[in-house]
Amino acid sequence: MARALVLTADGFEDVEVLYPYYRMVEAGFETIVATPGGGEVTGKHGYKIKADASIEEVDPREYDVLIIPGGRAPERVRLVARALDVVREFFDNDKPVAVICHGPQVLISAGVVRGRRLTSWWGVKDDVIAAGGQWVDEPVVVDGNLVSSRYPGDIPLWMREFMRLLDRRGLLKPTPEQVTG
Amino acid sequence: MARALVLTADGFEDVEVLYPYYRMVEAGFETIVATPGGGEVTGKHGYKIKADASIEEVDPREYDVLIIPGGRAPERVRLVARALDVVREFFDNDKPVAVICHGPQVLISAGVVRGRRLTSWWGVKDDVIAAGGQWVDEPVVVDGNLVSSRYPGDIPLWMREFMRLLDRRGLLKPTPEQVTG
Numbered sequence: 001m002a003r004a005l006v007l008t009a010d011g012f013e014d015v016e017v018l019y020p021y022y023r024m025v026e027a028g029f030e031t032i033v034a035t036p037g038g039g040e041v042t043g044k045h046g047y048k049i050k051a052d053a054s055i056e057e058v059d060p061r062e063y064d065v066l067i068i069p070g071g072r073a074p075e076r077v078r079l080v081a082r083a084l085d086v087v088r089e090f091f092d093n094d095k096p097v098a099v100i101c102h103g104p105q106v107l108i109s110a111g112v113v114r115g116r117r118l119t120s121w122w123g124v125k126d127d128v129i130a131a132g133g134q135w136v137d138e139p140v141v142v143d144g145n146l147v148s149s150r151y152p153g154d155i156p157l158w159m160r161e162f163m164r165l166l167d168r169r170g171l172l173k174p175t176p177e178q179v180t181g
Numbered sequence: 182m183a184r185a186l187v188l189t190a191d192g193f194e195d196v197e198v199l200y201p202y203y204r205m206v207e208a209g210f211e212t213i214v215a216t217p218g219g220g221e222v223t224g225k226h227g228y229k230i231k232a233d234a235s236i237e238e239v240d241p242r243e244y245d246v247l248i249i250p251g252g253r254a255p256e257r258v259r260l261v262a263r264a265l266d267v268v269r270e271f272f273d274n275d276k277p278v279a280v281i282c283h284g285p286q287v288l289i290s291a292g293v294v295r296g297r298r299l300t301s302w303w304g305v306k307d308d309v310i311a312a313g314g315q316w317v318d319e320p321v322v323v324d325g326n327l328v329s330s331r332y333p334g335d336i337p338l339w340m341r342e343f344m345r346l347l348d349r350r351g352l353l354k355p356t357p358e359q360v361t362g
Contacts, residue, residue, distance in 0.1 A: 015195070015199045018196045019199070022340075026344075045195065047196070157207075163207075
């Protein structure tokens with residue numbers, strides 16, 4: 001079974017975590033939520049999520065897909081050195097990464113933005129540009145292994161394009177019914 | 182383009198509306214949120230959703246798919262006579278219906294539960310049974326045109342089965358990429 005990793009922390013934008021988390025489970029992925037210290041986290045809207053793992057102990061080689069949602073969580077995630085190692089391992093190996101909203105803040109800290117085409121929450125656009133990124137104001141931007149979006153309203157297009165990327169990479173398994181029927 | 186209708190109201194369980202709403206858009210459906218009076222509604226966790234239509238003016242023949250999420254909204258939706266007409270039109274014509282949590286309250290008021298196999302939030306289990314339903318404690322229950330689940334944690338299985346039903350009914354169109362690639 002393919003494995004997805006979600007990096008988040010307190011202050012996450014609730015639906016930006018819940019949608020891709022449930023979406024990956026729906027698609028048959030074993031989906032792990034990792035937080036700083038492995039503690040339960042609370043979203044801006046009050047949803048609580050129990051972590052499956054501590055970011056400090058994540059081995060990125062165990063995962064096929066990385067998702068970094070937004071809210072105020074990325075400013076906490078980027079302070080964990082291992083989170084940046086995880087991001088670099090994904091980019092070094094061209095493995096699929098989905099970011100939305102403030103998620104690109106973690107990419108900036110990991111030093112992987114230079115020369116890449118992406119979008120983000122408008123409020124951190126200038127940070128993306130200062131880090132060498134080519135910032136685009138579009139609902140979803142696909143650049144190689146990276147699929148980025150701006151805010152919750154982009155979620156349907158964000159995940160549609162991410163699923164297409166996973167399909168191209170052979171990571172989407174047909175459901176039993178699709179096989180037989 | 183196939184069309185999906187979401188019936189909800191103030192007090193909706195946020196992710197039970199947001200997930201299927203975004204999921205149907207992701208799948209290429211024109212997705213309409215209808216509320217009592219057509220006003221903006223606020224979820225239990227504070228998400229606000231602008232309605233696209235007033236339930237009182239919905240013509241169910243214009244829609245292929247019906248979704249009734251939970252929270253405290255269904256107790257408000259069931260008070261709108263047209264909502265019950267909509268539900269009956271869907272059941273009379275064997276069109277796909279997804280309900281979760283307290284959503285089955287609207288089915289009870291519409292008189293379509295008798296003899297059907299379904300699940301719901303545990304707190305309204307006895308109402309489902311009193312209305313003649315066969316209540317099952319499973320994450321997702323598929324009975325003909327009806328796909329039901331219990332609470333937000335069931336969402337991935339709920340929507341996976343609903344998508345399979347839509348696929349069987351020929352309502353899921355391949356994306357352009359799936360056609361060409």
